[in-house]
Amino acid sequence: MVWEVVKNIPPGRVTTYGAIANFLGAGSSARMVGYALNASKYANEFIPAHRVVNRNGVLTGKHHFGSIYAMENLLRMEGVEVEDDKIVRFKILFWDPMKELSSMDE
DNA sequence: AAGTTGACCCCGA
């Protein structure tokens, strides 16, 4: 499910682990989202996990990509400014699944 | 089976 949500994140936008966890159900603590994303590497398809950051807009999961610069490069490639491992204008680029996917279900 | 760990989050000092 986490992957489904992440796949719906539009390029150039980002969201947080907590937002996804909350969207899927308050029960799924944010840690599980990260865990699921870690497993996304084993997925059969591409999961834009680089568009998921922590609540501060910091690229905490950069170490889990091939290189610690991969995540940052991917984001910049999509037009997201990254400075000191943090996303610039994070509040504006923030993509809330609660709002964007509130209408969709199943 | 029990203890640790983790791509997190929130609160108080």
Added chain:
DNA sequence: TTCGGGGCCAACT
């Protein structure tokens, strides 16, 4: 602002 403590829940030892 930084530091410490608690909560969270599935996976890994």
